[in-house]
Amino acid sequence: MSRKASVLLIILCIVATLSGCAQNAEREAEGSDAAVAITHVRQLVAADNKTARTIMWAAKVKQQYTLEYRKQGSSDSQSLQAVDSSFTDKDSVIQYTVRLEGLAPGSTYEYRIKTAKNKGQWHRLHTEDGAGFTALIFPDSQSADYSGWQQLARAAYKRHPQSAFYVNMGDLVDNGQDASQWRAWFNSVSVFSDAVPLAPVIGNHEAYSLEWKEVLPTSYTHLFNVPQNGLAKYPNQFYSFDYGPVHFVVLDTNFPEMKNFQPDLLADELSWLEGDLAASRAKWKVVLMHRDIFLYGFGPESGREQTQTHFLDFSYQLLPVFEKYKVDAVLTAHLHTYRRRVPLQGFAPAPQGSGITYILTGVAGDVRYPKLWGEFAWDAATAPKPETANYMTLKADEQALEFKAFLPDGSQFDEVKLTK
DSSP: OOHHHHHHHHHHHHHHHHHHHHHHHHHHHTTSTTTTTEEEEEEEOOSBTTTOEEEEEEESSOOOOEEEEEETTOSOOEEEEOEEOOEESSSEEOEEEEEEOSOOTTOEEEEEEEOSSOBOOOEEEEOOOSSOEEEEEEOBOOOSSTHHHHHHHHHHHHHOTTOSEEEEOSOOSSOTTOHHHHHHHHHHTTTTTTTSOEEEOOOGGGGBOTTSOBOOOHHHHHHOOOOOOSOTTSTTTSEEEEETTEEEEEEOOOTTTTTTTOTTHHHHHHHHHHHHHHHOOOSEEEEEESSOSEEOOBOTTSOSOOOOOEEOTTHHHHHHHHHHTTOOEEEEOSSSSEEEEOOEETTEEOOTTOSBEEEEEOBOSSOOOTTTBOOOTTEEEEOOSSOOOOEEEEEEOSSEEEEEEEOTTSOEEEEEEEEO
């Protein structure tokens, strides 16, 4: 073989090798979310989780996306074109949404996101069957450094992998216009958010600008496409959904923050709430809302002037509605402390065997007030002192609602079981 032929042969071998590497790389990328340039894949609860679910994701570039889904183990699939739900707050966010409907109850599906050239990885989706379930409940996750929130959320899910959905009780982030905080929040739950639907609750920190002024919660209401409330002026701010034997109502308590933007929020929400609760035939009714019904007095170690614990103004309008429609439990957040109260009725401790259980769910982020709030005679249980972070579980079936509270290491510190 001549020297010229040898060189040509070497060049051809190199080209073939590089081509093979490129093909291998392409095959490896096929079936990964990196291939379709997406992140933050997430499920959100639907009004009826037996037959429906909402899928959202962030994208690096705008292009046509399709969501392909099928029953697990089946080769027959269906596809839906994604809706571009991108928005601009302080930053521009490219994202897409698909609402899945007509699913079979109690079934496991898998779904993936596709472009014209690439396919993402398969993700799991399980519809509920109307029976009992367990849910994870996280209090305020707002943080300066979201590594603690990430560790808590992931460890809680690892201990409770059977969780049907999870709740974040408002103040998901410290500043609602800070896109970097939203990315940190989504990254923290990324190991399960694609497979476990979220029921988000809006908090007051979702309604703060980068200048720490009150604004409409634009990022929050675009990032979480929850069941619609029928009132276009309050998109994704309050809603309800059913899961198993429980009807959940998720309220917006940002009345002080929204007074200049949505001055009728409380009145309109009350009207919607009455209609929603009256229409429900569920065995159990649970309300989720960010602000607590009380403002606690300051504790002796707080360094602040003593005040007495008292009901907040909106409580005098909400609590009678809860009692009228026989709500069983109300979960709140905001004060970054865990307090389970004795059952209440008529703004006082209820007679034995009656009343509503109100639980102030604690804190899941690194913004803590361990010595701020004083004791209150109506508190039936509190977290160990000094308070750190915590999370909760809700186990529900036709016979009982069971709430448990856990420290970050998984040790349980409170439990209450409701029956009727």
